[in-house]
Amino acid sequence: MSFAIPFEHAMMLAGILFFIGLAGVLVRRDSIFILLSLEVMLNAAGFALVVAGAQWHQADGQIMFLFILAVAASEVSIGLALVLWLYHWHKTIDIDKASSMRG
Amino acid sequence: MLRLLWLIPAIPCASFLLLALFGKRLPRGAVAAMGTGSIGLSMIASFLVAAAFIFERPGGLPFAQPLWTWLAVDGFAPVFGFYLDGLSVVMILVVSLVAFLIHLYSIGFMAGDEGYSRFFAYMNLFVGSMLILVLSDNLLALYLGWEGVGLCSYLLIGFWYREPENARAAMKAFLVTRVGDTAFAIGLFMLFTGLGTLQIQEIAQKAPMVWAPGSLFAAVAAALLLGGAVGKSAQIPLQTWLPDAMAGPTPVSALIHAATMVTAGVYLIARMNVLFMLAPQVRLILALVGTITLLTAGASALAQKDIKRVLAYSTMSQVGYMFLALGVGAWSAAIFHFMTHACFKALLFLSAGVVIQALDNEHDIFRMGGLRKALPWAFWTFLIGAASLSALPFVTAGFYSKDLILLGAWASPEGGHVLWAAGLAGAALTSLYAFRVVFVVFFGRQKAPISHTPGPSMKIPLALLSVLSIGAGLLEMPKALGNWTLLADLTHGALPAAGSAITGATTEGMLLAAGAVVPLLGLLAAGLLYLSGGASAAVQRIPGMSIVHRFWYSGWGFDWLYNAVFVAPFTWAARIDRGDGIDAFYEGTARIVKSARTLLVVTQSGKVRWYVMGVTIGAIVFILIAVLG
Numbered sequence A: 001m002s003f004a005i006p007f008e009h010a011m012m013l014a015g016i017l018f019f020i021g022l023a024g025v026l027v028r029r030d031s032i033f034i035l036l037s038l039e040v041m042l043n044a045a046g047f048a049l050v051v052a053g054a055q056w057h058q059a060d061g062q063i064m065f066l067f068i069l070a071v072a073a074s075e076v077s078i079g080l081a082l083v084l085w086l087y088h089w090h091k092t093i094d095i096d097k098a099s100s101m102r103g
Numbered sequence B: 001m002l003r004l005l006w007l008i009p010a011i012p013c014a015s016f017l018l019l020a021l022f023g024k025r026l027p028r029g030a031v032a033a034m035g036t037g038s039i040g041l042s043m044i045a046s047f048l049v050a051a052a053f054i055f056e057r058p059g060g061l062p063f064a065q066p067l068w069t070w071l072a073v074d075g076f077a078p079v080f081g082f083y084l085d086g087l088s089v090v091m092i093l094v095v096s097l098v099a100f101l102i103h104l105y106s107i108g109f110m111a112g113d114e115g116y117s118r119f120f121a122y123m124n125l126f127v128g129s130m131l132i133l134v135l136s137d138n139l140l141a142l143y144l145g146w147e148g149v150g151l152c153s154y155l156l157i158g159f160w161y162r163e164p165e166n167a168r169a170a171m172k173a174f175l176v177t178r179v180g181d182t183a184f185a186i187g188l189f190m191l192f193t194g195l196g197t198l199q200i201q202e203i204a205q206k207a208p209m210v211w212a213p214g215s216l217f218a219a220v221a222a223a224l225l226l227g228g229a230v231g232k233s234a235q236i237p238l239q240t241w242l243p244d245a246m247a248g249p250t251p252v253s254a255l256i257h258a259a260t261m262v263t264a265g266v267y268l269i270a271r272m273n274v275l276f277m278l279a280p281q282v283r284l285i286l287a288l289v290g291t292i293t294l295l296t297a298g299a300s301a302l303a304q305k306d307i308k309r310v311l312a313y314s315t316m317s318q319v320g321y322m323f324l325a326l327g328v329g330a331w332s333a334a335i336f337h338f339m340t341h342a343c344f345k346a347l348l349f350l351s352a353g354v355v356i357q358a359l360d361n362e363h364d365i366f367r368m369g370g371l372r373k374a375l376p377w378a379f380w381t382f383l384i385g386a387a388s389l390s391a392l393p394f395v396t397a398g399f400y401s402k403d404l405i406l407l408g409a410w411a412s413p414e415g416g417h418v419l420w421a422a423g424l425a426g427a428a429l430t431s432l433y434a435f436r437v438v439f440v441v442f443f444g445r446q447k448a449p450i451s452h453t454p455g456p457s458m459k460i461p462l463a464l465l466s467v468l469s470i471g472a473g474l475l476e477m478p479k480a481l482g483n484w485t486l487l488a489d490l491t492h493g494a495l496p497a498a499g500s501a502i503t504g505a506t507t508e509g510m511l512l513a514a515g516a517v518v519p520l521l522g523l524l525a526a527g528l529l530y531l532s533g534g535a536s537a538a539v540q541r542i543p544g545m546s547i548v549h550r551f552w553y554s555g556w557g558f559d560w561l562y563n564a565v566f567v568a569p570f571t572w573a574a575r576i577d578r579g580d581g582i583d584a585f586y587e588g589t590a591r592i593v594k595s596a597r598t599l600l601v602v603t604q605s606g607k608v609r610w611y612v613m614g615v616t617i618g619a620i621v622f623i624l625i626a627v628l629g
Helices: A007-027 A031-055 A060-090 B002-025 B028-056 B086-109 B116-135 B139-157 B164-195 B200-210 B216-232 B241-247 B250-259 B262-271 B273-277 B280-303 B307-327 B331-358 B376-390 B397-411 B416-442 B456-475 B486-490 B505-530 B534-540 B545-553 B558-576 B581-603 B608-628
Strands: B063-069 B079-084
Touching: A007 A031, A007 B608, A031 A060, B002 B028, B002 B063, B002 B079, B002 B116, B028 B086, B028 B116, B079 B086, B079 B116, B086 B116, B086 B250, B086 B262, B086 B331, B086 B456, B086 B486, B116 B139, B116 B250, B116 B262, B139 B164, B139 B200, B139 B216, B139 B241, B139 B250, B139 B262, B164 B200, B164 B216, B164 B241, B200 B273, B216 B262, B216 B273, B216 B280, B241 B250, B241 B307, B250 B262, B250 B307, B250 B331, B262 B273, B262 B307, B262 B331, B273 B280, B280 B307, B280 B416, B280 B545, B307 B331, B307 B397, B307 B416, B331 B376, B331 B397, B331 B456, B331 B486, B376 B397, B376 B416, B376 B456, B376 B505, B397 B416, B397 B456, B397 B505, B416 B505
Parallel strands: none
Antiparallel strands: B063 B079
16 A cells, blocks of 8 residues: 655655755844754654655654654754844844854 | 871871862861861870880880882882881971971961961971971882972962062072982982882891991992982072072971971981991081081071071071081980970071061061060060070070080091081070070160060960970980980980090080080170170171171072072073074974964854855765765
8 A cells, every 4th residue: 555656756855845944044044044944954854754664664764753853842942042042132133143153 | 006106197198188178168267277286186196106105115116117018110119107216206296296386376377368278288288298207217208208398398488479589489499409309319219229228227227238338339329318408408508598488478487497398307317327327428528518507607697687587597507506416426416406496496486477477577677676575475485595596504405405516526536626616606606696686676776566466376386385495405414414315315226326425524514614605605795786786886897897798698699609600501591592493393383373273263254054054065075975985
């Protein structure tokens, strides 16, 4: 009972999602959007894992995705706290303004 | 009771560790209680051990307490252990008792100092090292204590390190004594090469069998040990550090001069008496070094203005007496003088400390004056100390010990009468400079108001040391005055008896009379010169006197000489050597690294997105390598 979607297509979708997320991280200066893009990247990786698990009939991929969900949740809470601090100090959420650690 | 022996050095060392680690967090009262209490416990242990030694060991049978094997390398396995005989009994009693009184005094004297716990930590380590030095039965462990004492003197002389002058004095003390220590270390290597052991008792047994009296090897080894002793005990030619060592707090000076440090050299020579008996030529040098030092330092003391420097030169002079005694073979007389000197010199320093504190850190005796009424405690204790230092006859301890040295010098076969005369002249000088200070500081018109009077923790040590400065003489009486020889009996097993005795009671009586009259003459001269001031002005008008004064004031020009011969050429060589090839190589390396850094620092932009870009490119490169490679 295999799905109609071929493995290669699903993996390609994961890759495309990943690169969309990466581009978002690189291009956006708004730190909220950077966090969103990071979520997209994480979900792309999770998707790839689920697809791979389905391909080889192993539960590992889905278990890994549960872990990724947990990591993503904690990452978002820390990330949002950082954004709040960024706003508190610089009165902006532009990530490029937070460059006081340059050498 | 003798088993308690190891506790005597262990308690101060343990207290040092605790104070060094936790001293800053402890309240001041606890620091004082621990710092002083540890020395007090050590003193009690010393008294118990000494009592046990005297009553349980008939004939002064030594007691050895080996603790552990320090290290074992092919044929060389020094044992870390303690050894108690008559000599070390005297040493631990004097060191722990005088050190305890000085610690007690410090509670009051250092009360307002910010480095309170640091002070007590260093002082405890100082006493602990000295006790290791006098108790160890192995020259290697003795050297450990010897270096520990040197380190602590450095730390304490530079205790107020924020003044560059004090730090310089500390460094000078460390470097000058290091010259002697190096000689000592080479001497140890020679002894090990010659005898194959560093255990003191084995050396004492083997040395007379291996070396004939007067043999060159023994003489060189003894001379090297003498070099170490000269450095530590501030004798000519390594004496220049001691006057500068006055930069430390007054209790430190008292400890360095009375109980620890400068007497270490005397102890070393007394301990190695077998070796020195094999080298008569070195013993003659020893006596000469002592004689020259006692005269030159006495003359220098006469010209000083700083009250502590007077006392410093006086210590050099008195240790010179001990060296003279060791050189002429009056071994127990040297230890006796060490003992009385520890009492009266500690007393003098501590009462000088009272004066200095009362006048807000004033050291110049000519700005003091008339303090007899204002500071009666300081006056009476300083007077007792000065009397004992001057060896005023019959009532003071100093008289009996100095007299014993002079008798020993007279009796010695090599040029004894000359040494005796020099010692006698030194005695006249001693009472002259001692009472000069008494008259200038305590008599005449009061020149400055006093701001501070000593509290009970400072008065008790002063009182006890005053009693000791008078009473310690009762331990040993010359033949003409009852022939009472407690100390010589105690050290009988550890030290050889005096080489030659004086023949005839008349001669001894005459010598005793001379030794009694001469200090009184010095006292009289001091009174004439400094009590009224008229005669002093007349002396200053003698042509050439100011040059002599300046010469003596500067300590016979030794500092100038050493600066010109050693320090100046060294700094000159260091200066011209600054830009040589090796330095250029390292400086060039540093410069290249520096300019490379300015290139790399561009990547550290602080912009997070650039870093993400870097990570991405890196990941792509590695994936390409993995896929294509």
